[in-house]
Amino acid sequence: MHVPDGFLDAPTSVATGVVAAGVVATSLRKARAELDDRTAPLAGLVAAFIFATQMLNFPVAGGTSGHLMGGAIAAVLVGPWTGLLATAVVFLVQSLLFADGGITALGTNVLLMGAVTVAVGWGVFRAVQTVLPKTTAMVPIAAGIGAFASVPVASVAFVGLYAVGGTADIPLDNLTTAMVGVHLLIGVGEGIITFLAVGSVIAVRPDLVHGARRVLEARELEVRTTRAAA
Amino acid sequence: MSATPARTSARTRISTRAVAVGIFVVTVILAGVVSFYAASTPDGLTKVSEDEGFADTETEHGTGDGPFAGYGSSFIDDERLSGGVAGVVGVVVVLALAGGLTLVLRRRSPESGHGSGHTAESTSS
Numbered sequence: 574m575h576v577p578d579g580f581l582d583a584p585t586s587v588a589t590g591v592v593a594a595g596v597v598a599t600s601l602r603k604a605r606a607e608l609d610d611r612t613a614p615l616a617g618l619v620a621a622f623i624f625a626t627q628m629l630n631f632p633v634a635g636g637t638s639g640h641l642m643g644g645a646i647a648a649v650l651v652g653p654w655t656g657l658l659a660t661a662v663v664f665l666v667q668s669l670l671f672a673d674g675g676i677t678a679l680g681t682n683v684l685l686m687g688a689v690t691v692a693v694g695w696g697v698f699r700a701v702q703t704v705l706p707k708t709t710a711m712v713p714i715a716a717g718i719g720a721f722a723s724v725p726v727a728s729v730a731f732v733g734l735y736a737v738g739g740t741a742d743i744p745l746d747n748l749t750t751a752m753v754g755v756h757l758l759i760g761v762g763e764g765i766i767t768f769l770a771v772g773s774v775i776a777v778r779p780d781l782v783h784g785a786r787r788v789l790e791a792r793e794l795e796v797r798t799t800r801a802a803a
Numbered sequence: 804m805s806a807t808p809a810r811t812s813a814r815t816r817i818s819t820r821a822v823a824v825g826i827f828v829v830t831v832i833l834a835g836v837v838s839f840y841a842a843s844t845p846d847g848l849t850k851v852s853e854d855e856g857f858a859d860t861e862t863e864h865g866t867g868d869g870p871f872a873g874y875g876s877s878f879i880d881d882e883r884l885s886g887g888v889a890g891v892v893g894v895v896v897v898l899a900l901a902g903g904l905t906l907v908l909r910r911r912s913p914e915s916g917h918g919s920g921h922t923a924e925s926t927s928s
Contacts, residue, residue, distance in 0.1 A: 579862035618900025625834035741857035
């Protein structure tokens, strides 16, 4: 869903650039709390993994393809603030080195495919996590559901921006239907990839997964309580 | 259940280094080899912009004639190799930037006292 140069007018692109810069600045501050001895070495790798996976377009219906956006996967693996930074680096490199995603649209892409998918992916992940049993096996499932939800929401956010600053006069209801329709399908792919990737790390080292911490801590407390009672 | 706090020391757990190497190897294979087999049909937004009639509002990309533009290497003729090299270059650049960034962020914060004390493992009990 990389927005190219020219889809949005200059004022909108400047505005998204400013907001994106603010989000990145906030993330730079907040990410420090997430980066401990366990997650810090993985953050760069998660960004590289998202870059690689974004090259892998998978077919969806009707001569269309889609690829991972990656906000949910990044947030669950290394934390939402670090995850936002990881996706922002990916979009920066894609735009400058690979001409994928406009340079004037960099802020737009960081917001839509970074901030929106991180926020929705992480938010839904947390919500689902509170409902599901507190086991590490549930973490990839919750991550997959969060990832699935994040993609159509990002496509709605694009329509919102297009309504404000689109350079062509396109009926918004048509645009909404088309965008959400195809991105629901792409979201399924996003959910599956996220489930598999998070599941792989959970299988070998659940303690490395940021989103599994609450589960692990809760379990540890239980163990202590049982011991104390015995 | 055997009482093994997963956080501190499981019996024979895979080292963080091994996990990192594993992710790196998978990433390089995905970008360098598997990417050749990716679908080449337009992605969601591109297709919608064609169908709804605003694809032509796209303007020329500022770095559109760079050596790796469009995920290919302009100096390599072989299509498979061209895309593979571009993918691996991208992985290395992203890893260097994002890895360097997190390294810097981490060094500047010598154990903030906030939060849930994840860093205090060595001083417990």
